[in-house]
Amino acid sequence: MSATGMRHTPRRASIGVTAPKTVFGASAKPRRALAPLAQQSARGRVAKASVGLATGAALVGGMMIGTTQHAAASELSNAPRLSKGDQSNSVERLQKELNARKGKNLPTTGYFGDQTAKRVNKLKSKHGLRTDGVAGRAVWKILLNDKNHVSGPSLSGKVSHKSAPKKRAVKASYSSNSSKGAKAVAYAKAQLGDPYSYGANGPGSFDCSGLTQAAWRSAGVSLPHNTNAQYSKARHISKSQLRPGDLVFFYSGMSHVGLYVGNGKVIHAPKPGSSVEYIKMSYMPYAGAARPA
Known part of the structure; x- marks a missing residue:
């Protein structure tokens, strides 16, 4: 017992705190993690590689564009x-x-x-x-x-x-045909490829009734320049009676006319933007037929 009569309580060693280790008497500083540095280095390499690829792609793209333009310029000159x-x-x-x-x-x-x-x-x-x-x-x-x-x-x-055949030589051929219908057909054939023009009856361009009017005029027969008027003036016939040169009418109101050439076909001037052509009768709705002479 001490002189004061109080007992000394023995101190327990603290196990919760550990003194920092020292190296040569100094406290050791914690080391920095290496992983972030490695990541930063990797990022740098990737970035440099990306820049390199982009630059390369730009150079290649430029070369391709330049080559294409050069090729186009070369072809244009030829x-x-x-x-x-x-x-x-x-x-x-x-x-x-x-x-x-x-x-x-x-x-x-x-x-x-x-x-x-x-x-x-x-x-x-x-x-x-x-x-x-x-x-x-x-x-x-x-x-x-x-x-x-x-x-x-x-x-x-x-x-x-390849020059287009001269129409004068072709047109001269129909004069040797005996029938008026054959003459009308020969004239119409000579106009194949001529452009459609509303209200025109030749030479050089036609609308539908203008073509049939001009064809029959070449055979010495006068027709009006109108589909309904042509149907009214000519002698009406059935489809089974058709022969080359007859007029064939199509659509309701007989709004279109062509010249029968045989084998179920007509020559006609179709519409604006097109040319005189052959076509099968079955491609258009049949409305009637007539024979001018």
């Missing part, structure tokens, strides 16, 4: 001036270029006919160019420098021209 009657690989290329755009596909025949001229004019009209049916440098510049550009055939091939 592009020929094309018009109706031309025939070549260049015409086939023109048709393929036009088919790569919206619209009804052209037959890729390599021959520049009415359909090709019509599509060329449609493109020229869209771009404010004169619609003369000619595919010149301005047309090729449009076709070769947009996303619809196609490749082949080459534009450097030789272009030949």
